[in-house]
Amino acid sequence: MNVLIVDDDPLVRQSLKLLLDKENDLHVIALAANGKEALRHCEKKVPDAILMDIRMPVMDGIECTKRIKEEWPHVYVMMLTTFKDEKNIRRALQVGASGYLLKSSDAENMATQLRALHSGGSVLDKSVLNQLLHFDKHAHLQELTDREKQIVSCVGEGLSNKEIADKLYLSTGTVRNTLSVILEKLELRDRTQLAIYYWKRE
Structure with a gap:
């Protein structure tokens, strides 16, 4: 699985790359510091999955995810953030993110979570689930x-x-x-x- 890492913090980018490079079936094809860079990388080589920070300069992760899903709907995007606010969670899911994890999540599970996305599952940090979407009461x-x-x-x-x-x-x-x-x-x-x-x- 080819993975693109998008985060404005160079230490986060490198640490995630080091982690994923240990997995035989995962290949980090590029690193990007913002959404605009991520789009340029996708135009050169479309990844299977993207680890996407939400808050970044130039172009944030939500706008980037929206554009990626419009152009390459088969690409899986897992949002990474330190923020648990409902607004960003809603927006990320609405534009097509397939997963949402806090950066404080256990890093050792990152590879497993990417595989879950790639196999059609969803990855949702349980600590943020109570912040998420409210549904109609008549649906039981x-x-x-x-x-x-x-x-x-x-x-x-x-x-x-x-x-x-x-x-x-x-x-x-x-x-x-x-x-x-x-x-x-x-x-x-x-x-x-x-x-x-x-x-x-x-």
């Missing part, structure tokens, strides 16, 4: 079947469709179709919002 888990509730639980754990299929002895197609039904029932946009919904009701 009780409206779901037992099988649908099992799949919601798996999504909440960050499992990919394949991992859910293996765990529940289903085909990936069945999981994918059932997820579509669940999102429609709960009036949610994607699996990231579904994971947030699940944890807010725990």
Whole structure:
């Protein structure tokens, strides 16, 4: 997996690079100090995943993520920040970020979290979940079947469709179709919002 690291702090960039370079399946293809530099790197070689700081000069991580998802929608973006304010969390998810972690998160898990994104899962720091999106009160888990509730639980754990299929002895197609039904029932946009919904009701 090719990874781009975007952070205005050179020490953070280098420490993340040193960490990820230890993993055989992860390759840091470039480092960027702001969103504008990140876009230039993407034009040269599109990464599979991006570790993206939120607050940066020239172009912040939210604007950069928005542009990246418009141009390269298949790229996974995991936001990194020291801020837990609801506004930035909302904005990051709304523009297409697939994950959100605090910089104080356990660095040893960074590689695992990137793999989770790449396999279709979502990465959400549980310490910030209570800051996240509020959903309509009429949307209840009780409206779901037992099988649908099992799949919601798996999504909440960050499992990919394949991992859910293996765990529940289903085909990936069945999981994918059932997820579509669940999102429609709960009036949610994607699996990231579904994971947030699940944890807010725990």
